[in-house]
Amino acid sequence: MPDLATFQREMRKAMVAGGVPSTTLEGAVVSDTLPAERRIRVHQNNYRESLCRALMSLFPVARVFVGEQFIKGVFAKYIAREPPCEAVLSHYGAGLPDFLAEFAPVCQVPYLRDIIRLEWAIHSLQLVEEFGNALSADGTPRLSPNVRLVDSDYPILNLWMAGTGQIPPEAVSLKAGGQCALVTLSGGEVRLAALDSAQRQTALRIEAGEPVEGDSLTMLTEMGAVDFHAG
Amino acid sequence: MAVDYLWQSKGQVPPVGVSLKTEHLAHVLNARPAMAFFEVHAENYMTKGGAHHRYLEAICEHYALSVHGVGMSLGSAEGLDPAHVDRFRGVVARYGPVLVSEHLAWSVQGGTYLNDLLPLPLTQESLRVVSANVSRLQDAVGRAILIENPSSYLAFKASEMPEIEFLTRLADATGCGLLLDVNNIYVSARNMGFDALGYLDAVPAALIGEVHLAGHVVKDIDGIKLRIDDHGSRVCDDVWGLYERLVNRVGPKPTLIEWDTDVPDFDVLEAEATKALARMTAKVHVHA
Numbered sequence: 142m143p144d145l146a147t148f149q150r151e152m153r154k155a156m157v158a159g160g161v162p163s164t165t166l167e168g169a170v171v172s173d174t175l176p177a178e179r180r181i182r183v184h185q186n187n188y189r190e191s192l193c194r195a196l197m198s199l200f201p202v203a204r205v206f207v208g209e210q211f212i213k214g215v216f217a218k219y220i221a222r223e224p225p226c227e228a229v230l231s232h233y234g235a236g237l238p239d240f241l242a243e244f245a246p247v248c249q250v251p252y253l254r255d256i257i258r259l260e261w262a263i264h265s266l267q268l269v270e271e272f273g274n275a276l277s278a279d280g281t282p283r284l285s286p287n288v289r290l291v292d293s294d295y296p297i298l299n300l301w302m303a304g305t306g307q308i309p310p311e312a313v314s315l316k317a318g319g320q321c322a323l324v325t326l327s328g329g330e331v332r333l334a335a336l337d338s339a340q341r342q343t344a345l346r347i348e349a350g351e352p353v354e355g356d357s358l359t360m361l362t363e364m365g366a367v368d369f370h371a372g
Numbered sequence: 373m374a375v376d377y378l379w380q381s382k383g384q385v386p387p388v389g390v391s392l393k394t395e396h397l398a399h400v401l402n403a404r405p406a407m408a409f410f411e412v413h414a415e416n417y418m419t420k421g422g423a424h425h426r427y428l429e430a431i432c433e434h435y436a437l438s439v440h441g442v443g444m445s446l447g448s449a450e451g452l453d454p455a456h457v458d459r460f461r462g463v464v465a466r467y468g469p470v471l472v473s474e475h476l477a478w479s480v481q482g483g484t485y486l487n488d489l490l491p492l493p494l495t496q497e498s499l500r501v502v503s504a505n506v507s508r509l510q511d512a513v514g515r516a517i518l519i520e521n522p523s524s525y526l527a528f529k530a531s532e533m534p535e536i537e538f539l540t541r542l543a544d545a546t547g548c549g550l551l552l553d554v555n556n557i558y559v560s561a562r563n564m565g566f567d568a569l570g571y572l573d574a575v576p577a578a579l580i581g582e583v584h585l586a587g588h589v590v591k592d593i594d595g596i597k598l599r600i601d602d603h604g605s606r607v608c609d610d611v612w613g614l615y616e617r618l619v620n621r622v623g624p625k626p627t628l629i630e631w632d633t634d635v636p637d638f639d640v641l642e643a644e645a646t647k648a649l650a651r652m653t654a655k656v657h658v659h660a
Contacts, residue, residue, distance in 0.1 A: 142529060144449075144497065153484055179594060187487075228479065229415050230415065268422045269420060271421060
């Protein structure tokens with residue numbers, strides 16, 4: 142039997158990589174009615190399946206669009222590539238949009254990544270403290286910490302509404318062009334709104350730290366999207 | 373550290389509680405079911421905000437709370453993650469639970485969280501590692517905690533002592549108490565081929581600060597039946613039998629019905645809690 146640190150290192154490798162465990166690990170485990178490899182596999186399965194369940198619960202709308210089997214396959218690849226680094230699983234999944242950007246099989250569902258971004262934006266706002274209207278130190282407008290912007294080449298908000306059953310699927314056309322979703326935490330509730338073209342441009346410029354002014358800025362401020370030093 | 377892991381509710385009836393799941397938060401707050409306490413997983417309350425905190429704060433105005441950690445990795449040879457200890461301490465400080473518990477297991481190595489309660493070889497080395505980690509956590513939260521016996525699916529050639537001896541020595545070394553999961557004893561005994569009654573009867577009564585009861589699933593692996601502790605069904609008759617035997621020997625102990633997967637309507641959990649209460653109450657009457 143290796144020392145505890147070595148055993149745990151070998152076990153971690155077996156869990157993350159899956160497949161046949163190292164001879165060091167297998168040799169440390171009792172083989173009886175079941176061989177050691179099959180007993181170790183119970184934990185390998187627990188690891189993958191429990192993380193998959195956690196991601197399934199975070200991204201229910203994505204599953205609606207691609208089906209359970211496909212999304213489980215996506216999550217399995219993601220879990221293998223990017224295992225969680227902490228026990229707070231509500232933080233796990235933030236890297237999924239970046240992973241999907243380089244994951245070829247999802248090219249047939251080009252809006253899936255943006256659906257995932259929108260679901261993560263909603264989820265992440267459900268877990269943060271709601272801030273009051275803070276004023277930026279130098280008077281520059283900035284996006285409120287209570288909001289997330291999800292800008293998409295696809296009608297992302299309409300797709301999300303179809304995925305949640307709020308509008309019929311036939312009401313959504315990909316030819317309608319992109320939408321920019323403003324996700325806002327307000328009064329303890331997360332709300333979604335589609336920005337019009339001018340609001341979108343203004344919001345994106347604020348996000349980029351560029352100077353802005355005009356009616357769109359006023360409207361975004363009224364929507365709680367912007368912390369603005371009026372003086 | 374002083375023994376402060378023991379808790380009895382103020383009522384005459386011994387405390388029985390159930391897992392507090394997201395699906396039931398609104399129901400519990402609105403219907404106020406007769407329940408002595410609820411238990412939450414610490415890791416689900418390690419975010420700064422969210423409606424779940426608001427619900428739990430409101431529920432804690434009416435019920436006692438048990439905080440149960442699932443990700444501390446007390447068996448890690450590399451020690452505890454300071455950030456996770458800090459988060460855990462924050463949850464305990466925020467809610468002031470009557471019971472605080474974790475597992476005899478590990479789940480973190482090299483910065484990776486493995487999201488399972490992984491087994492330890494029951495060796496002197498492991499005992500030193502777990503003792504140091506439990507002491508560190510107890511120092512951080514400023515109180516003794518309860519350590520839960522795990523469900524086992526494998527054993528190590530190098531193990532030097534039975535699990536209950538390991539846990540008892542851990543309690544001696546650190547002042548921690550035991551969270552005795554009766555279903556885990558049953559699952560482990562059936563999976564590993566040891567005598568559940570022998571394990572149960574060897575548990576020192578004074579160390580038991582809480583009892584867990586839960587359901588498990590039976591899977592067929594290459595023709596061998598393996599029991600998996602999934603907390604997704606009612607407590608089975610064999611486990612109720614073990615629980616009755618335990619209560620008859622050690623008397624009433626705070627008891628929790630755990631349910632984490634395929635969560636049913638609250639009344640199912642309530643019915644299971646009623647069964648536990650009936651067994652404890654019967655014990656009280658016997659000794660009256």
